[in-house]
Amino acid sequence: MRLFALIYNTFVWGLLTAIIAFNNQWLEMRINIGYIIPVIMFILITAVLIYKKPVIMTVRFTLLNLMSCFLLVYFIIGSKRLTVVPAAIIREAINKTDITFPAINMFLILCLGLGLIVIWLWKPKSSQ
Amino acid sequence: MKKVLSLVLTLVVIMALVTGCGSKSNTQSTETNKEFKLGELSDTKTMVVNKDKKEIQMLAQVNGKYLTEDTRHGVVFKEGTNGEKSVLRGMANQNDFYNALLEISAKPGNNISLDDMKLAAESVEGSKLNVFVTWNGLGKEIPFSDILKSNEKRPMDIRFGGNIEAATSLKTGCILCLDSCAVGITSDAAFKANELTLKKQVKITGNPDVLPPDGTKVAVIFRLAQ
Numbered sequence: 094m095r096l097f098a099l100i101y102n103t104f105v106w107g108l109l110t111a112i113i114a115f116n117n118q119w120l121e122m123r124i125n126i127g128y129i130i131p132v133i134m135f136i137l138i139t140a141v142l143i144y145k146k147p148v149i150m151t152v153r154f155t156l157l158n159l160m161s162c163f164l165l166v167y168f169i170i171g172s173k174r175l176t177v178v179p180a181a182i183i184r185e186a187i188n189k190t191d192i193t194f195p196a197i198n199m200f201l202i203l204c205l206g207l208g209l210i211v212i213w214l215w216k217p218k219s220s221q
Numbered sequence: 222m223k224k225v226l227s228l229v230l231t232l233v234v235i236m237a238l239v240t241g242c243g244s245k246s247n248t249q250s251t252e253t254n255k256e257f258k259l260g261e262l263s264d265t266k267t268m269v270v271n272k273d274k275k276e277i278q279m280l281a282q283v284n285g286k287y288l289t290e291d292t293r294h295g296v297v298f299k300e301g302t303n304g305e306k307s308v309l310r311g312m313a314n315q316n317d318f319y320n321a322l323l324e325i326s327a328k329p330g331n332n333i334s335l336d337d338m339k340l341a342a343e344s345v346e347g348s349k350l351n352v353f354v355t356w357n358g359l360g361k362e363i364p365f366s367d368i369l370k371s372n373e374k375r376p377m378d379i380r381f382g383g384n385i386e387a388a389t390s391l392k393t394g395c396i397l398c399l400d401s402c403a404v405g406i407t408s409d410a411a412f413k414a415n416e417l418t419l420k421k422q423v424k425i426t427g428n429p430d431v432l433p434p435d436g437t438k439v440a441v442i443f444r445l446a447q
Contacts, residue, residue: 118291173289177290178288
């Protein structure tokens with residue numbers, strides 16, 4: 094379960110980094126910004142796994158992380174672009190450009206919500 | 222108990238994933254069975270050349286991302302490296318489009334080099350083209366400039382830049398660039414080479430008040446100006 098919480102939180106950070114990078118037009122025009130998400134996830138998960146002390150991402154930490162990242166994204170891109178930019182990044186990353194933005198947004202909300210419930214139910218501890 | 226609940230939730234997520242992908246596949250297969258048509262264009266005939274009218278029609282698709290984001294790409298072949306960076310995803314290859322322009326007797330300018338793209342000093346030359354857009358239900362053709370929104374309006378001056386060598390080697394897929402370009406087959410001479418990126422004064426997006434929703438297929442009509 095520690096790994097699930099780690100994957101969840103690093104995905105949120107990966108998406109946040111991708112959204113920040115998206116605002117750099119030079120970068121956005123040259124690379125598939127969506128690839129930033131798995132790169133960030135890989136780096137952070139590897140760093141946590143090789144760190145000697147166990148890193149526990151509790152439900153409180155995860156909730157605070159999700160909320161602060163959401164607020165940060167809201168202030169960076171605004172409400173109008175919020176429904177387009179994250180979905181466009183994910184759509185381009187998975188190379189499924191025919192999926193609509195509302196479908197991706199709904200799926201993202203569902204996954205983030207259910208993931209949070211799973212972490213809340215399991216309550217990650219150092220022993221797990 | 223918690224483990225069971227977690228397993229159930231995980232299964233729900235997996236089911237949602239499978240259902241989501243499955244419904245997409247069903248939609249796709251239904252769409253595949255019923256071929257899309259727009260005038261003479263269709264999913265299997267993505268470009269039509271009319272030598273008498275000196276006109277090329279190309280099937281394209283609205284990219285909703287650029288209804289809020291700015292870009293310097295108007296139309297790019299969907300499989301090009303810039304295929305997801307334009308207001309419209311072109312369904313036809315840039316090399317075929319270049320040959321089609323030669324077929325209607327358009328003359329390439331070939332006057333912009335890749336070095337010029339660092340200076341924003343030169344304007345693209347070549348035969349002038351009038352570009353229009355239409356889609357099912359619109360009932361008319363509208364100028365390409367109408368589907369764009371800009372903080373500085375300049376009359377569009379689309380030219381056949383040529384650039385086939387750069388287009389072939391770089392494989393960007395660029396068909397219509399919104400400023401003068403060393404790679405795009407056609408580009409807008411109203412803006413100097415790479416001006417939109419270098420000067421960052423003018424921001425161009427798709428016009429959400431005019432364009433149909435994300436994913437809608439449209440026809441882009443290139444006519445050689447007399």
